[in-house]
Amino acid sequence: MLKLIHVIALSPLFVLAACGADPAPGPVEQIIVREPGAAPVATAAAAVASNPASALIAEGKAAFANCSACHAVEQDAPNGAGPNLVGIVGKAAGGVAGFAYSDALKASGITWTAAELDSFIADPAAKIPGTTMVAGAIADSAERQAVIAYLESITAN
Numbered sequence: 001m002l003k004l005i006h007v008i009a010l011s012p013l014f015v016l017a018a019c020g021a022d023p024a025p026g027p028v029e030q031i032i033v034r035e036p037g038a039a040p041v042a043t044a045a046a047a048v049a050s051n052p053a054s055a056l057i058a059e060g061k062a063a064f065a066n067c068s069a070c071h072a073v074e075q076d077a078p079n080g081a082g083p084n085l086v087g088i089v090g091k092a093a094g095g096v097a098g099f100a101y102s103d104a105l106k107a108s109g110i111t112w113t114a115a116e117l118d119s120f121i122a123d124p125a126a127k128i129p130g131t132t133m134v135a136g137a138i139a140d141s142a143e144r145q146a147v148i149a150y151l152e153s154i155t156a157n
């Protein structure tokens with residue numbers, strides 16, 4: 001009988017000891033609050049899904065890897081075979097200092113909006129006959145939109 005009393009008296013201590021144990025391994029759900037008053041997002045993956053712009057920019061950065069053979073996208077990086085594209089969106093065509101543009105591009109009168117970039121990247125020679133950008137056309141519309149979103153995200157400091 002005495003042993004039963006000890007077991008009953010000590011059982012709350014065993015329960016409390018289990019409270020400090022590490023949780024079972026497995027996925028951990030993370031709550032991310034986007035802004036005050038906004039509904040919480042259940043997981044990090046859902047947070048990316050809830051911000052399609054950041055996912056599109058990441059996709060564009062990956063697609064831009066092909067363009068980086070000719071174009072830099074770092075502040076103060078030198079021009080390559082193509083001009084440095086930092087801050088290109090909203091800039092007049094032929095406006096990057098120190099780059100030797102074709103006469104056709106300089107005379108185009110284009111300001112690089114998303115729509116102008118889209119048609120130029122789709123087919124540079126058709127958009128501006130005489131351009132020296134003869135490589136790098138992106139036929140896939142979704143890929144072009146991703147690259148443009150990435151370029152829009154790169155602004156001069």
